[in-house]
Each structure stands twice: as structure tokens, then as C-alpha cells.
Amino acid sequence: MALAKGDREMSLAELREMVRRLQARGKGRVDWGRYEVEYHKKFAIPFACVVFGLLGLGLSLGSKKEARSAAFGLSILVIFVYYVLIRLGEQAGDTGLLSPFLSMWGANILLGAIALVLLYLNHREAAFDPLDPSHYAILLTKRYAIVPGVRRRPAPALRSVPRRGARPVVVVRIPRMRLPLPGILDRYVARSWAGHFLLVLAAFWSLFVLVNFMDLFDEIQTNHIKGVTVFRYYAFFSPGILHLLTPVGVLVAVLITYGVMSRRNEITALKAGGISVYRAAGPVMALGAAVCLAMFGASEYVLPPMSREATRYLNMIKGRPVQASSVESHRWVLGSDGRLYNYDYLGPEGARRRDRITLYGLSIYDVDSQRWQLRDVLYVASAAWNGMSYDVERGWRRAFGDRASFHELSRARTREIEPPSYFGQEERAADTLRFRELQAHIASLEALGVDVIPLRVQLHHKLAYPFVCVVMTLLGIPFSFVVARRG
Structure with missing residues (x-):
């Protein structure tokens, strides 16, 4: 029995056929959009090489020698922005928020337009530096500073103030407190x-x-x-x-x-x-x-x-699952069956191997969600996962209600605790x-x-x-x- 192909495993012809078939059935863009998105994606990502080439050329044509190294660092940010736009566009196209064409080609169109503008400015201004914000301010000043037909009003002349007779002035000289401030070399290097x-x-x-x-x-x-x-x-x-x-x-x-x-x-x-x-x-x-x-x-x-x-x-x-912890890492975890888990520490081996963990100071609370009463409490000093179950040591168990009981545990083996993957942590x-x-x-x-x-x-x-x-x-x-x- 052949497995059905996903949209990423389909060829261009298969994607077009799937889109045509779903449209013939009267399906909306939400149903066939992801296939159309994948179709455009197969062209948009390879074409990004051309866009990146133009954008890199526009960023590297600076008047300063440092512009090339700075443009190299900036290219990493450009790649980051491109892939974020591609991912967001893919999600928007799959859900029908954007057209499949715009969702995949939008990043190329945006970055390509920026590249063409930079190349035009480099061609127009010989000393243009794409990495210097002051050059953009100069271009805007040249564009909007002089407006035909508008003349500036001359500044009003200052009226002369008659001089008064000279008056004696007492000057008190206070020695300056010179602090050891950084010199020109220090500021330049810093x-x-x-x-x-x-x-x-x-x-x-x-x-x-x-x-x-x-x-x-x-x-x-x-x-x-x-x-x-x-x-x-x-x-x-x-x-x-x-x-x-x-x-x-x-x-x-x-x-x-x-x-x-x-x-x-x-x-x-x-x-x-x-x-x-x-x-x-x-x-x-x-x-x-x-x-x-x-x-x-x-x-x-x-x-x-x-x-x-x-x-x-x-x-x-x-x-x-939701985890709550204090500053000393006493953790609370909600189990899949509604029980509450509280443990003092997850063994160091748990951070390296998820199949071998040890829970220290483990308490399990079984609460009746209908009457909000405590039904059972299990406490063990340690619970070590052996691959199939937990080996618990030094604990006790207390049941409440009509069948109230209490008994101690010295050493036992149980499977009622959640598996190690449930207590997985990344910190x-x-x-x-x-x-x-x-x-x-x-x-x-x-x-x-x-x-x-x-x-x-x-x-x-x-x-x-x-x-x-x-x-x-x-x-x-x-x-x-x-x-x-x-x-």
C-alpha cells in the first residue's frame, strides 16, 4: 500500500493537479492554499539567490573601506529577516490570510525593491554610503529643502541697544578640578x-x-x-x-x-x-x-x-504541562490524570539522559475534582526510572475518606508515576x-x-x-x- 505524499514531497505537476482537483470540487483557499504555497515556494527560494546578490552588491558599494566588512555583518541580519518573512508568509498562505503568490514572493519583492533603490542611489551619488544614516538625511534634505516659488523671509534685524556706562566687574578665579578623562586615543579605540x-x-x-x-x-x-x-x-x-x-x-x-x-x-x-x-x-x-x-x-x-x-x-x-516553581526549584506539575506532582529536585542525570532520571522528595496528591477533597497522598524520598518503571525508596502512603489508611514504604517498584518525558525540562x-x-x-x-x-x-x-x-x-x-x- 503506497503512502500518500505530503505537499513537500510532491512535484510541480502533482501540486498543480492537486490544486486543480480541489478547486473543481468547490473547495476554498484554506483547503488548496498550502499546495499553491508549496508550488510558489519551489520557485521563490531559488530566486532569492538573485535578490541576495543584488542586495549584497548594493550594500557593499560604499565610499568607505569599512562599509564592506559592515555589509558582511549586516547580511546575516538580512538572511534572518528573509527567513522570518518566508516562514510567516508560509503560515499566512496556508491559513488563507494571504494569497499564495504574495505569501511566498513577498519577501523577494520587498528585499529586491530595497536592493534596486540602493543600486540607484549608488549610481546617482558617487559618495553614497548605504551604511551611513547621515547620507540618507542629506538626500532627504536635498529633495525637500528647496521648493520652487517659495522664498524665505529675511530674519528681522536686531535693533541696536544703546551702550551704558562701563561698570566695575569683580572676577573671582576658582581653580579647576581636572578629572582624568579619556583622551583622544582612548575615545577613538573605544x-x-x-x-x-x-x-x-x-x-x-x-x-x-x-x-x-x-x-x-x-x-x-x-x-x-x-x-x-x-x-x-x-x-x-x-x-x-x-x-x-x-x-x-x-x-x-x-x-x-x-x-x-x-x-x-x-x-x-x-x-x-x-x-x-x-x-x-x-x-x-x-x-x-x-x-x-x-x-x-x-x-x-x-x-x-x-x-x-x-x-x-x-x-x-x-x-x-504547566510547571510552577519557586526560586529554589521546588516544582509543581499537573499530571495527565489530574494528579499533582511536587518534587524538590530532578536528578543531574536527567539533564543529560531523559531515559534515566531520579526525582527527589516526590509527593503525589490525588484530588477529587468534584468535591475538592484530598483522596490520596504518596511521598517517596527518591524515585529512579529503570527503563520500565520507578524504583521508590523511603516513603509512605496515606488514603483519606471512607477507606482511610496509612502504610510506610522502604523499597518498592511502581508504574503509576508519569514517565520521564513528562518531567522533561530545558533549564x-x-x-x-x-x-x-x-x-x-x-x-x-x-x-x-x-x-x-x-x-x-x-x-x-x-x-x-x-x-x-x-x-x-x-x-x-x-x-x-x-x-x-x-x-
Whole structure:
């Protein structure tokens, strides 16, 4: 028995035949739209190579030499925007909100129009720089500043004021307090480093979000997630992404800054003027230390609440059960049968292997939803998944109502607990806790007899990872001169 092909497995002729057949039956665009969208998609994405070529040419034809490298970084953002438009257009075309042609070709039309405008401006203005916003302001000024037939009124002349007799003036001289402000060299190097750092960080962030969005797109469509939920997820997830990518951005920014200065012989000019390389590296070292302190502050006060919110929205996108947790990671999960699960900690092996998890301090509450009464409570100190069931240790069980009972459990095996996939989680404890909170969390888990070595590693990671920015700065300075000599 042959399996039915999906719209992505069909050829062009099969797609056209399917659209014609559904239209002949009187079906609406909602029914045959996805086949028409897939038909146009097979042409629109290959044609994007032409659009990207024109757009890249328009962005690279700048009057400054730095425009080419900046355009390369901007191209990553262009790719991100294109694929987001393609994905949103595909969803709008499948649901009938847009015509199939416009949903697939809209991104090409928009970016192609921008490319043609940039090429026209480069042809019209010899000194036009597409990456300099001031050039667009100059063009608008030339276009609207002079209007034929309109003359400006001359400014009213100032009436002369009769001079009065000279009066004695007492001048008190107060010595100025001169603060050690950054000099011209410091500001020049810092401005160049900051520009490259922000550009690299934005490019890496765009790639990270693009890959992550493509990975979640099918689940977003399957679970009918609203766009505002996706936007909030990436808004809360972005600080964690930037925290992860910042050391790499620092290294690349140092390589570019001093590499460009060396290629322009600016380092040679500084040496000729009596300024050493160590003095020229001072601004970047100070900026690296400032970024290091900012990263530690962010990991303490920004990342923990942001990570908790990002995990909450990620559970919505993936269709997972509702999870509620306090700052110390005591979790509440609603089971598929209506029971409530509460556990203190999910074993470290659970973050690495989903088929081998251990739940510590697990309590299961069976509530009668009709009368809102507690029917049964099961507590175990640990529940370890062995592949088919859970091995529970040191617990008890109490039943309420007409058949009230109580008995203790020393060691047993049960299948009434939800499988490991139900307790799947994407976060690490260190991402949602501050340094002091993580220390207290480790102490509480040690009292339960849990292996806390992975958490201690994460505790030291909170201190060590921000310092990587200083290390990357020290590594980048000598390597930047090698990059300049060898290209």
C-alpha cells in the first residue's frame, strides 16, 4: 500500500493537479492554499539567490573601506529577516490570510525593491554610503529643502541697544578640578571597539535566534501558538543568548579593531609618536573588564528571572504541562490524570539522559475534582526510572475518606508515576538562581543525599565565565597583529 505524499514531497505537476482537483470540487483557499504555497515556494527560494546578490552588491558599494566588512555583518541580519518573512508568509498562505503568490514572493519583492533603490542611489551619488544614516538625511534634505516659488523671509534685524556706562566687574578665579578623562586615543579605540562589538554580537544573536526559531517553527504551528507568545519567549531568552555569546564578541571585536588599525599603519604612527602598544591596548583592557563586571551583574540580577520566564513560555510552545516553581526549584506539575506532582529536585542525570532520571522528595496528591477533597497522598524520598518503571525508596502512603489508611514504604517498584518525558525540562538550576541562592540550594540538596558535584561546577562557572572576557581580550591583542599581517 503506497503512502500518500505530503505537499513537500510532491512535484510541480502533482501540486498543480492537486490544486486543480480541489478547486473543481468547490473547495476554498484554506483547503488548496498550502499546495499553491508549496508550488510558489519551489520557485521563490531559488530566486532569492538573485535578490541576495543584488542586495549584497548594493550594500557593499560604499565610499568607505569599512562599509564592506559592515555589509558582511549586516547580511546575516538580512538572511534572518528573509527567513522570518518566508516562514510567516508560509503560515499566512496556508491559513488563507494571504494569497499564495504574495505569501511566498513577498519577501523577494520587498528585499529586491530595497536592493534596486540602493543600486540607484549608488549610481546617482558617487559618495553614497548605504551604511551611513547621515547620507540618507542629506538626500532627504536635498529633495525637500528647496521648493520652487517659495522664498524665505529675511530674519528681522536686531535693533541696536544703546551702550551704558562701563561698570566695575569683580572676577573671582576658582581653580579647576581636572578629572582624568579619556583622551583622544582612548575615545577613538573605544568607539571602534564598541562598534565592532555590537555588530558582531547582533550578527551572532541573529544566527542563534534564526536557528532556534526554525527548530521551534513546526511546534509553533502544531500547538497554534500566538505570535505574541513567541515574541515574549525570545524577549526573555535573548539576555541568556547575549550572555553566552559575549566572550566571542569581545574576541572578534579586539581582532577587528587592532587588525584594522595595523592595516592602516595607525599602530606604526602611534609607535613613531612615542606611544607604546601597551598604552594603545589600555582602552580595550578597560572595556573588557567593564564587560566582565556587567556579565557578572547580569547573571545575578537579570538572567535568573529572565530564564524562568523564558522556560515558562518555552513550555507553552512545546505543549508541555504547566510547571510552577519557586526560586529554589521546588516544582509543581499537573499530571495527565489530574494528579499533582511536587518534587524538590530532578536528578543531574536527567539533564543529560531523559531515559534515566531520579526525582527527589516526590509527593503525589490525588484530588477529587468534584468535591475538592484530598483522596490520596504518596511521598517517596527518591524515585529512579529503570527503563520500565520507578524504583521508590523511603516513603509512605496515606488514603483519606471512607477507606482511610496509612502504610510506610522502604523499597518498592511502581508504574503509576508519569514517565520521564513528562518531567522533561530545558533549564539548568544555575540559570534561574543567584550565586547565594545556588549555594543555599546546594546545601539543601546535600541534606537529601543528592550528588551536587554538577551544581558545584555551575556555581564556579558563575564566577569563571564572566572573567573569560578579560582572557579573550588578552588573547585577541597579540593575535590581531598577526591577522593584520596575514589578512
